[in-house]
Amino acid sequence: MSQITTSVDPSTDLSPTAGLPASLPDHTQLPDSDGNFVKNFQEPPEGDLLTDCITPILQQRHPDGQYCIGRDCGIYWGLTEPPEPPEKGAEAPDWFYVPDVPPTLNGEYRRSYVLWKEFVAPLIVLEFVSGDGTEERDKTRYKGKFWVYEQAIRVPFYGIYEVKRSQVEVYQLVNGRYQLMPANQRNHYPIEPLGVELGIWQGQYQNMVFPWLRWWDAQGHLLLTAEERLEQEQQRTEQERQRADRLAAQLRALGVEPEV
Incomplete structure (x- = not known):
């Protein structure tokens, strides 16, 4: 097996493809599976x-x-x-x-x-x-x-x-x-x-x-995951609603009808 390497000799080609064949296979020409299963459900x-x-x-x-x-x-x-x-x-x-x-x-x-x-x-x-x-x-x-x-x-x-x-x-x-x-x-x-x-x-x-x-x-x-972010936002919205409800109740107790 050959390894992709470059030479440190200043007189040589230092490009990534130095010493390799002019026509190299790409992702469409190489196998994309070796037939192995994923090892566990996690x-x-x-x-x-x-x-x-x-x-x-x-x-x-x-x-x-x-x-x-x-x-x-x-x-x-x-x-x-x-x-x-x-x-x-x-x-x-x-x-x-x-x-x-x-x-x-x-x-x-x-x-x-x-x-x-x-x-x-x-x-x-x-x-x-x-x-x-x-x-x-x-x-x-x-x-x-x-x-x-x-x-x-x-x-x-x-x-x-x-x-x-x-x-x-x-x-x-x-x-x-x-x-x-x-x-x-x-x-x-x-x-x-x-x-x-x-x-x-x-x-x-x-x-x-x-x-x-x-x-x-x-x-x-x-x-956070997208689901955790959504849950966090829902909790924040619910907390704000509860604070607003408490404030409205306090105002009504003082005889003040809160504006909607």
Whole structure:
């Protein structure tokens, strides 16, 4: 398997496609599935929750709509040689966000994300552990998830979420190597380029109670889902109505009929 690399020799071509064939496959020519099932019932809602809560933040940061969120879809980082199938040169994170790229290509939904066509790495990749976490921490050259995200794709932030242990590990790329980030005083992990924090929230979502992976803002306020925001607004409206009713009752007790 070949890796997308550039040479530091100033006499060589430093473009992202240096040394690669002139005609490279794009997302329409590469497999978009390896036939694996989603591993458990909690993973799809977790992806929904992460996306729902952070969408208002991303819309503010990208008023032009130029960003994409991927879930269980391939990031192609390396070209394979027969008899290896193309998907051996890809990883499919459970959730990832890429800034400053179009959400669709030529008006069509993305089948995968191809680095040698777009050149922009995801800012953050999240893996949801179903087993013992070995797969997510595998540093085997060219094969292990950890190695691929660190050395091949070079994702600035990599999170490993373990619902069974109610924890998340977050790694930050520093000088080409992942360093385990310490939690802040709120037991959250700041993702500074987004102005948000990542952490564990115990509660109910889509009728399931779990220690969910969620976002907070930089001040430690929980980023709400659309349903939570609606419920919060309804509660605020009801509180204002009750205050108005109490005030009207007090005025009537004083012999004053309140104006409608």
